[in-house]
Amino acid sequence: MINENITLALAGNPNVGKTTLFNSLTGARQHVGNWPGVTVEKKIGTASHKGRDLTIVDLPGTYSLSAYSLDEIVTRDYILKGRPDSVIHIVDASNLERNLYLTIQLLELDVNVVVALNMYDIVKSRGDSIDVDMLSKNLGLPVVETVASTGEGVDDLIDAALEAPPMERFKPFYGEDLEKRISAVMDILRNDDKVAPRFPLRWLAIKVLEEDKEVLKLLEGNELEPRLRAHMDKGGENTELELVNRRYENVRCIMSESCRLSENGLDPSDMLDKVVTNKYLGIPIFLAMMWAAFELTFKAAEPFTIMIDKFFNWLIVWISNNIAHEQLASLLGDGIVGGVGSVLVFVPNIFILFLIISLLEDSGYLARAAFVMDKVMSRIGLHGKSFIPLLIGFGCSVPAIMACRSIEDSRDRLITILSTPFITCGARFPVYVLFAGAFFVGAEGTVVFSMYLLSMLMAILSVILLSKFVVKGEKSPFILELPPYRMPTMRSAVLHMWDRGKMYIKKAGTIIFMGAIIIWVLASFPQGVEYGSADSLVGMMGKVLEPLIRPLGFDWKIAVALTLGFVAKEIVVGSLGTLYGTGENDDLLRDQLRADPNMTALTSVGVMVFTLIYVPCLATVAIIRKETNSIRWTLFSIAYSMSLAWVITFVIYRVGLLLGY
Amino acid sequence: MHCTKLVYDMPLSSVPEGRDCVVNNLSAGRGLARRLAELGFLLGTKLKVNRSEGGAMIVSINGQRFALSRGIAKKIGVKHF
Numbered sequence: 183m184i185n186e187n188i189t190l191a192l193a194g195n196p197n198v199g200k201t202t203l204f205n206s207l208t209g210a211r212q213h214v215g216n217w218p219g220v221t222v223e224k225k226i227g228t229a230s231h232k233g234r235d236l237t238i239v240d241l242p243g244t245y246s247l248s249a250y251s252l253d254e255i256v257t258r259d260y261i262l263k264g265r266p267d268s269v270i271h272i273v274d275a276s277n278l279e280r281n282l283y284l285t286i287q288l289l290e291l292d293v294n295v296v297v298a299l300n301m302y303d304i305v306k307s308r309g310d311s312i313d314v315d316m317l318s319k320n321l322g323l324p325v326v327e328t329v330a331s332t333g334e335g336v337d338d339l340i341d342a343a344l345e346a347p348p349m350e351r352f353k354p355f356y357g358e359d360l361e362k363r364i365s366a367v368m369d370i371l372r373n374d375d376k377v378a379p380r381f382p383l384r385w386l387a388i389k390v391l392e393e394d395k396e397v398l399k400l401l402e403g404n405e406l407e408p409r410l411r412a413h414m415d416k417g418g419e420n421t422e423l424e425l426v427n428r429r430y431e432n433v434r435c436i437m438s439e440s441c442r443l444s445e446n447g448l449d450p451s452d453m454l455d456k457v458v459t460n461k462y463l464g465i466p467i468f469l470a471m472m473w474a475a476f477e478l479t480f481k482a483a484e485p486f487t488i489m490i491d492k493f494f495n496w497l498i499v500w501i502s503n504n505i506a507h508e509q510l511a512s513l514l515g516d517g518i519v520g521g522v523g524s525v526l527v528f529v530p531n532i533f534i535l536f537l538i539i540s541l542l543e544d545s546g547y548l549a550r551a552a553f554v555m556d557k558v559m560s561r562i563g564l565h566g567k568s569f570i571p572l573l574i575g576f577g578c579s580v581p582a583i584m585a586c587r588s589i590e591d592s593r594d595r596l597i598t599i600l601s602t603p604f605i606t607c608g609a610r611f612p613v614y615v616l617f618a619g620a621f622f623v624g625a626e627g628t629v630v631f632s633m634y635l636l637s638m639l640m641a642i643l644s645v646i647l648l649s650k651f652v653v654k655g656e657k658s659p660f661i662l663e664l665p666p667y668r669m670p671t672m673r674s675a676v677l678h679m680w681d682r683g684k685m686y687i688k689k690a691g692t693i694i695f696m697g698a699i700i701i702w703v704l705a706s707f708p709q710g711v712e713y714g715s716a717d718s719l720v721g722m723m724g725k726v727l728e729p730l731i732r733p734l735g736f737d738w739k740i741a742v743a744l745t746l747g748f749v750a751k752e753i754v755v756g757s758l759g760t761l762y763g764t765g766e767n768d769d770l771l772r773d774q775l776r777a778d779p780n781m782t783a784l785t786s787v788g789v790m791v792f793t794l795i796y797v798p799c800l801a802t803v804a805i806i807r808k809e810t811n812s813i814r815w816t817l818f819s820i821a822y823s824m825s826l827a828w829v830i831t832f833v834i835y836r837v838g839l840l841l842g843y
Numbered sequence: 844m845h846c847t848k849l850v851y852d853m854p855l856s857s858v859p860e861g862r863d864c865v866v867n868n869l870s871a872g873r874g875l876a877r878r879l880a881e882l883g884f885l886l887g888t889k890l891k892v893n894r895s896e897g898g899a900m901i902v903s904i905n906g907q908r909f910a911l912s913r914g915i916a917k918k919i920g921v922k923h924f
Contacts, residue, residue, distance in 0.1 A: 246881045250874055277907055280883050422873060426880040449906060452893065461896045553910040557898035565912065566899065659875055660899060660912035661882070 189237045190343055191264070193257060193288065194272035195281055196243030197665045199300045199330035202674070203272055204240040206333045207340075231340045239266060245280070247287045249396040251590050261291050262381065268294040268343040272330070275312060276304040276666075278441060282433040285321065286354050292382040296343045297325040298335075304666075309444060316440035322351035331671070352436065356388075356428040360421075363391060363413055370409050377401055390414065392422045451666045455550065464554040471542070471551070476576070479535040486530035494523030512713065513702050516760065521698025524752045525690040528608040533683045535577040535608075540678035543570075544670035552662060562642055563649035565660040568598040572641060574682065575605030579802040580689070581682035582607075583809055593655045599809055600819050601644040603798045606637040608686075609751040613793045616755050617786040620772035629790075637794055644826075652818075689750070689801045697749035697800075698756075705760050714760035720746075721761075734788050734831045735839075737780045744792060750799040784838040788831045795827035853923055855902070856916035858892045864921035865889055871918040882909065884919060 194200045208227025225240040241260060242253035249255050261269060271288055273281040288295045297318075305312060318325035324342040328335035356364065367387040371378040377400050378386060389397040390410050401407055414421075437443075458467055498515045505511035542548045548570060556566030567589050575582035582602045589595040606614075611630070618629035704720040711717045716725070716738070723745065724738030731741055739761045747754040755768070762778075764770040775781050797803060797820050807816040858864050866888045869876040883904040884890070894901035899912050 246878075248877060248881070250878050277905075279905070280907065283881065422877050423869065423880055426877060427885055430885055451908070452903070455893065455901065455908070459894055459901060549910070553899055553901065556910070556912070560898065560912070566910070659871075659915045660910070661878070661915060662910045663882075664901065664908040664910055 187235050187237060188268075188344065189239065189264070189266040190340075191239040191241055191261065191266040191269045192272060193241045193261070193269050193284070194243060195245055195274060195277075195284060196663065198243070198272050198274040198281065200243060200272045201240060203270075203298065203300070203328070203330040203336070204238060205677070206330065206336060207236075207238050231337075231344070234344070236340070239264070244284070246284060247291070248392070249394050253590075255396060258291075261288075261293055266293065268296055268346070270296050270298055270339065270343055272298045272300050272328075275299050275302040276308070278312070278437060278443075279430070279433055282321075282436065283429055285323070286352075286429045286432055289321075289323075289351060290354065290382065290385045290388065292385070294343070294346055295323050296339065296346065297321065297323050298328045298330075298339050299325055300328050300330050302327050303329065305443075311442050313440040313442075317436070318349075320352060320436045320440055322349045324349070352432075354429060354432045356425065360391075360424065360428065363416065363421075364388060367391060367410060367413050370406055370413070374404065374406055377404065388425065392425060449666070451546075451664075454667055455664070458547070458550050459553055465558075468551055468554050471547070472573075475535065475538045475542075478538060479531055483530035483534050487527055490523075490527050490529070494519055494526070497523070509706070512706065513699070516713070517698050517702030518695065520756055520759075521701065521753065522690050522694055524612070524756045525609070525694045525750065526687075528611070528752070529683070529687065529690075531611075532577045532608045532686050533679055536574070536581070536682045537675055537679040539574060539577070540675040540682075541670045544668065544675055544678070546665045546667040549662060549664045553664065556660060560660075562645045564594055564597060564645055567660070567662060568594060568645075571598050571602050572605055575602045575607060575641075577608055577682070578686045579603045579605070579607050579798045580685045580805045583802065583805045584682075584685075586809065593653050596653050596810065596815065597645055597648045599806060600648055600815070600822065601641045603802055603806075603819070603823060604637055604640040604644050604795065606634050606794060607751070607798060609799065610637075610793055612755050613751060614790055616758070616768060616771065617775075617790050619768075620775045621781075621783040621786040633790055633794060636791070640795060640826075685801070689799070693800050694750050694752070697746070697753055700749075701746050701753065701757055701760070705757075712763075714757075714763060720757075731828075733835075734792065734828065735782075735785045735835045736788065736792075739778075739780075740785075740789055744789075744796070747793065748797060748800065750801070751793060754793055782843070784835060784843040787838070788835050791834055792827045792831045795823055795830060797823050852920060854917045855890065855892070855919040855921050856895070856900070856913050858890075858895065858921060858923050860892055860895045862923060863889055863891050864923040866919060867922045868920040869918065870920060871915065875915070875918070879915070879919065883907065890921065 192200050192204055204225065204227060207229045227238045227240070229236045229238055239260065241257045244251075244254045244257050247254055247258045249258075260266075269288060271285055273285065285295070285297060299312070299314060299317075302312065314325050314327060324346050326335055326339040326342050328339055330336075355361065364384065364387045367390050368383050371383060371386055371390070386397065390401070391414060393414055401410065457463060497519050501515040501519065502511050505514065539548070542551070552566035552569055554566075555569040559566055559569055571582045571585040574585050579602055582605070583599050586595050586598045586602070589598060614630045614633045615626070618626040622629045701720070704723065705714040705718050707719050708717075715721055720742050721738065724742035727741040727745060728736075728738045731744070736744070739758065742761060743754045743757045746757045758775075759767070759771050762771055762774040764774055775786070803816060803820065806819050807813065810816065852867060855864065866884055866886050868886070869879055869884065871879060888904060891903045892900065893903055893908065899910050900916050901908055901910050902916075903909070
């Protein structure tokens, strides 16, 4: 027997357990989200079933197959052009009507479809029932009950997808008038040999009547276009809505014979929503949740942070004691271990914060938080969805910028991408701790907290500036499904945390590693200079850059630290340690900073503010490039944050001097 | 004789919290109107307004909840009993 490779595509609405099923089929480490629009790109995995190799494609979650959003176009194009052997349509049984609306459209694409009836347990718990055999017969498609979270029914589902018995498929009926128009358009399209043969004819005719913009693009300039136009214009704008209505009628007709559904009683989600989205309680609850999340993050991470810190300090001592070659020991100890270690120290903080965010997301709360925050966000010109990336930004800007993918509108998405880096990420925290501890003894907490507050204000200011002057346009309409509350599972939350957090570890291993070596070289050469002194390459560089930042009250050492901090903000602290000759000992560095006549409390505020605002790190620049797919916007982002940093620090420094600080 | 059951035509945005209403017309632009219809805001569909207080609203259709901005809600005409 030839072991041919079979491709199965997973399609369905958002929040139906599609990604969970994908994970249980492929074992791939993928994101499971309780947030609409989590999967924007299609994900591919492999599986084997009874000795046959399967390729599984996870398509984005969509409500429909119109050309409304990029997700829908991606899904539709893949099914039409990728020609999977079968499409597994995951259906939320507790919300059958809207899910079958998509089934109807899949039927029209002339592909093999198998329906996975998921979340049937919720239906049963409501006291409702679905006659699965009847549903299958009415649709003319195999229907298999599944529980995606436990993998129940998945084997039967694959069997059905591989060996579907021939059945008479349901054919949606659009009513006499529309059917006549569909036939007329089909008759015209039959004369076309360029576009029509590539698509199911009836589907194409319906899309023409809908005036689907992607299909019209294909037919542009075609000699049949005027004749098609005549048919499109007949119904005016109502045709599209009429088609939607008729599809729903078909769905209801199918359901009437196979489902017994009662009127919905009081839903526990509604009761929770009453509290969580309350006019007065909503924002306090949200703030309390956020406060608890950050408190928990720092408290729970502390023992791990101390352990990691101790380990790297021990490693540095061990290297200097055991490696005889002085320069090599310095490269390994001061350079690589010091640099990479300063990044890895924040891994516990970032991972715990991401774990908490994942738990909130999977439980369904994050969608409510987006609703609560919409009031605040809409004042500054964005809507509630943009708040999620900003929240993730407190951990690390890189996954935060990636999370902007769930924002459909391109204007909103760009503004959010460009403003997210202003949120204080884990890497900027040690810079605040260093300077607050050196110049604000006794008030460190307040100073650090103020920096966090300032970072939120900066993000808001940036959104306002960008939407007023740079990325103009109307705020996009905000519609967001609020999924039912679910008990989050640790497994999925951990997978999700890892998905976001791994980028940070990768950064430590690649960019920071390289950055650490470069800094060490710059600080050690030319041969024979004192490590990190004014005579070293790094010192010379600082002297060159000094005039640029002299107006801010910074000297060459700060110039060097900030320049190197462009690689990653964590490096600012480490490079100051190098420049002041105190190495990894932060207490000693604080003493040295205080003793430096160039450094005052005011300049230390300046350094913190500048660090907060300017380009977070190379990794962020790289991800902005990737996510905006534009060098122009990437360069804009660098110039924008640099000039904001300079101007704001300048104002603070000058006003501070006038006030006599 | 007086009719005891009054039916008002109004935008969804004006329906008080906790009340039911029925979709009567969609005056949104084409893309949005279709999206709303596909999500279940069809003519004749019963809606329940869970939240309506200044900002975005929460509306449920047959147990499915949606948060939508007031701007969209203004474009959904409803009958309200």
